[in-house]
Amino acid sequence: MLKKLIDEQASVKEIEKAIEDVHGYDLVQMFEELNDEEQKFILDNLSPERLADVLSYLDLDDAVEIFKELSIDEQKEVVDELEPDDAADIINELEDVEKTELIEQLDEKEDLIALMKYDENEAGSYMNSDVFTVHVEDDIKVATKKLIKEAPNYESIKTIFVIDESSKYLGQVPLKKLIRAKHPSLIKDIYEIEPTFKDHDKVDDLVKHMKHYGGYDIAIVNDENTLLGAITTDDILDIFKDEALEDFEKLTMLPDTDIEENVLKSAIHRLPWLIFLLFLSIPLAFLTSNFEEILSTVVILALFQPLILDTGGNVASQTLAVTLISFTNKEGASYKNGIKEIITGLISGLAMGILGFVATYIFASALSFESPLLMGLVIGLSLTLTIIISPVIGFMIPVFIKSIKKDPAVASGPFITTLIDIFSILIYFGLATLILGGLVHV
Template structure:
């Protein structure tokens, strides 16, 4: 739509339309434009609208746009952005540009206190633009402070309370403050909510927010001084980033960058694929050691994919359930893990019985001798494999968690390859034991 408007309207007409459009819609529409059209749109945006649009763009894209302006213009834009958004964008600038910009920012610029935090820490996502009142204030004084600062902060839904040394004392919902009458004081209406440490990891922050249900979370230092807050929109961004990261780990993918070309993407992925390829070599080696039984009973090769796929499927299901359980505060990971294993025993028996009957039918139709014994080899192998799958899917992430690593690194491809090796060993070993007497 925006592309069409650029071609049909005059600059003044387009500028008027851009001013009444939501900044998110403009940010989304920029993806459809070529470089010249993007430049046209950006040049028509007012300063206020441009900062809004930048805040909705991915930080690396916003940084590319910011870097097209002079340093003085960059300084103005950064001062207009919310501090947490500004910090994200500055961190995506080229190192030289970033250092030059930081040098000319005012020393009291709030973004400077946020730049220092690593993106894996809570401090990187907090904003220091929020409503703060003193514990000695009465409700009239507190209400006046909210009114005075409302235009300059991210949210006014929660008012944070500190003492004279900026120590966190509690918080007040805006609704509660507005309903309170003088001479009540802030101290009389505040509630103390759990806060979060600035240097703690965002994985724990997400669990904290989920468990306590906060819409805004106070971020404090070692001495319980209130440094900033995490807002609801920040939480949604963190959830999105963490979900993508966990999915990448489960799929054994390196960090995904959608701006990279095919060659760079391939170069990032090839090490992981080579690792998985190396892990899969033992599976081929196992098969090569059973050429005798395979040569006599060729039908075993027909059912090999069935055995391998079933084990990998149930392992991946148990892995997903275990990872979900490990994120819960009231987790019953052990009991649920054993329930998964028992489920594997039951499912494996049913699947093994069905495959036993199907194998006998296939053997009869294809005129293979010893159909019952071949069916027993396939059915029993499938049962055992479907039991092994949930055992690995449960114990591997649990073990990784005990070592203080992220259990999501127990990726699906890794466990699937491990299952393939064990499934082949089980399948051909049982086939050799059961059918070995029939080999000439």
């Protein structure tokens, strides 16, 4: 619609009227269809309120880029329209000088400054400090009138937070329950007690809590139980997205997934991890060199080496994924899960070992290898032992990392796969030396 209006050379007033009731997300979708010149035209003519809508739904980097182009007065007007948590995210991305200059211009900056001090993995960094509150002794009618009068000033009013005279959090009242309440009743007669989180609690714990207890706005309090703000279900969706992206990056040993980053920066960011994985693979070269004699004599062993290595890595990665998923459950990953994975590996190992034995026997016979039966035995046993060991490693490593209070996602796929490769090489060439060594006079 926006593109069409610009193509038809609609006036600014016509465009303003057309997008007046368009949701912020839909407006961003229309905005992203425009070229740079058209985007600048729209941005120059948006009201501070609508511009704040656009910035809150854009990716943070894009929002900051647009925000930096505004004058200090325009930035102040937009910040006044943004939700405090969104404003804090954008301002935190500015240079120190720009940040200081803007904050000095703001009228109400205490809440904003407080939000900016939180670490990005703390609950306080995601909370909205603008929440609707009522006093525990308020009459239902008084609370309802207050809600009707002040509702336009809040992002969400589906949850009413209950406090005492000292602003201590006591509970909350769903909007539906307040509307249905009959006079004469007091807030203290209808409020519900829900779990809260401290402002410095880890976001991971909050996500796990929401998964088990369902969607409701979570009150965020300090150590004295004073209500500081709330995290809404919309915020929770953002947290889920951020956490999922972060875990994926850790699993693949990616430093970031910024698709807008230029090629050189992206290469520089990834290079340290690639070098780390390179050094991690050096033991494989040393191990393989120790079996040089058997490998040079029984060349066919090299043909099956990728099969052994890949199969073990695949099994370990599957177990790692199951273990990480189990950590999100209320009871976490138990040794019962580990035993189940090991038994699964045992069954899979036996089945794959038999298949590997048969396939290798047929293949070695077709190549007229001197002893296809012994070659099949090497491959079959190697597959069986590798697949049995792989789930043990895939389970124990993330459990150990979790036990030392670290993120188990750092037990990344490449890391575990390399570790499995080392064990697989030892098993494969060790068995080959043991079984085929006498045959070839090694």
